[in-house]
Amino acid sequence: MNTIEPIEAHASKEQISSSLWKELETVSQKCINCKLCQKECEFLRRYGKPKEIADSYNAGDKKHQAMPFECSLCRLCAAVCPVKIDPSDMFLEMRREAVRQGNGDYPEHAGILGYEKRGTSKRYTYYALPVGCDTVFFPGCTLPGTRPDKVIKLYEHMKKTIPSLGIVLDCCTKPSHDLGRDNYFNSMFREMKDFLTVNGIQNILVACPNCYKVFRKYGGKLSVKTVYELIAETGLPETEKAEGVIAIHDPCAMRFEESVHSAIRNIATRKNLIIDEMPHACGKTLCCGEGGSVGFLSPDLAGNWGLLRKKETNGNRILTYCAGCANYLNSITPTSHIVDLIFEPEITLAGREKVAKAPITYMNRLKLKKHFQKSVHAPVTRERTFGAGEDTGRKGFPNGIFDTFIL
Numbered sequence: 001m002n003t004i005e006p007i008e009a010h011a012s013k014e015q016i017s018s019s020l021w022k023e024l025e026t027v028s029q030k031c032i033n034c035k036l037c038q039k040e041c042e043f044l045r046r047y048g049k050p051k052e053i054a055d056s057y058n059a060g061d062k063k064h065q066a067m068p069f070e071c072s073l074c075r076l077c078a079a080v081c082p083v084k085i086d087p088s089d090m091f092l093e094m095r096r097e098a099v100r101q102g103n104g105d106y107p108e109h110a111g112i113l114g115y116e117k118r119g120t121s122k123r124y125t126y127y128a129l130p131v132g133c134d135t136v137f138f139p140g141c142t143l144p145g146t147r148p149d150k151v152i153k154l155y156e157h158m159k160k161t162i163p164s165l166g167i168v169l170d171c172c173t174k175p176s177h178d179l180g181r182d183n184y185f186n187s188m189f190r191e192m193k194d195f196l197t198v199n200g201i202q203n204i205l206v207a208c209p210n211c212y213k214v215f216r217k218y219g220g221k222l223s224v225k226t227v228y229e230l231i232a233e234t235g236l237p238e239t240e241k242a243e244g245v246i247a248i249h250d251p252c253a254m255r256f257e258e259s260v261h262s263a264i265r266n267i268a269t270r271k272n273l274i275i276d277e278m279p280h281a282c283g284k285t286l287c288c289g290e291g292g293s294v295g296f297l298s299p300d301l302a303g304n305w306g307l308l309r310k311k312e313t314n315g316n317r318i319l320t321y322c323a324g325c326a327n328y329l330n331s332i333t334p335t336s337h338i339v340d341l342i343f344e345p346e347i348t349l350a351g352r353e354k355v356a357k358a359p360i361t362y363m364n365r366l367k368l369k370k371h372f373q374k375s376v377h378a379p380v381t382r383e384r385t386f387g388a389g390e391d392t393g394r395k396g397f398p399n400g401i402f403d404t405f406i407l
Helices: 018-030 036-040 042-047 050-056 062-070 076-080 087-100 107-119 142-146 148-159 174-178 182-198 209-218 227-234 258-270 291-296 299-311 323-330 338-343 345-349 360-375
Strands: 126-129 135-138 166-169 203-206 223-226 244-249 273-275 317-320 335-337 380-382
Touching: 018 050, 018 087, 036 042, 036 076, 042 062, 042 299, 050 087, 062 087, 062 291, 076 087, 107 174, 107 291, 126 360, 135 148, 142 148, 142 323, 142 360, 148 227, 148 338, 148 360, 166 360, 174 182, 174 209, 174 291, 182 209, 203 209, 203 227, 209 223, 223 227, 227 258, 244 258, 258 273, 258 338, 291 299, 299 323, 317 323, 317 338, 323 335, 335 338, 338 345
Parallel strands: 135 166, 135 203, 203 223, 244 273, 244 317, 317 335
Antiparallel strands: 126 166, 126 380
């Protein structure tokens, strides 16, 4: 018998936002305590089934406010739920509520927020919209830093199909989104979206699954598509094929994007690779461990996801299409990014692809910006100067360590 008190005993509409109240009610009323999500997730095994968490939530308890920051927001719970609820929406709203009440500012998040702030700064951003441009390539943050040469090759290859393709070096601010910093995220993303829309941009081509998720949900009339889907449709660069067996890790941000799953597998098989699918793939994929910035507060929970991933590989190299996932998983088991496979198949399968690490990644992003400033002729350009007026954790980096790098 469930002895948890009903939600009304712990929270009221007067204490919390209407959006959180709605999520708590949904989970409380619809969750059937079947344990399927709990079976898949150590976070839920630690804190209880979704209904138990919803019913016991106390808006004034700091332990309750800290708890949702240990959820990876990966939505595996939604994928296996027989009654089609998404508890991760509830946990995200709990994060937002903690921020609203002034209890969501953790010093451990300073590094990731500083990384984000740098990505939206005047020094690191660059927009170039050529004549007739209605489509831009938005490579994100991590791929330009770790693989700047591949970003250039991707851009040049896609220009063969879209001659007026523009480039946008900026950050989608998903870290702030996932950390519940709703006002900051909305201000920053809206300013970027409005600039693109006013200047005639209709289509966004992304390389990062997290950017895809943000543009897909908040981009309004902007159409978003992955570069992998485009390449699968229009043709791969003419590079050698390579034989081998690989496992594919679908980033959790792409959990329900079947067209992307298909495109990635299409590219891999056209490179003559055999895919040994892991038990958790596509819609039921596992988080790599980086999801929701959990590792900053609960490294054991984050590390558990990576170890589970390693167990499912059958000893095969992992191929993924998220630079963050590739970096994180490669520290646990051999992992490569699909752009490395596309342009350097043999080197990639041998594990000899060049992948930069910090602080070189920051220098690479500045060099990449300089490259596009010189190579893309565009009547509309800008460096972003807009800021939402919040401290986003700059203290997470040594003072001036990257700002002093001169182009």
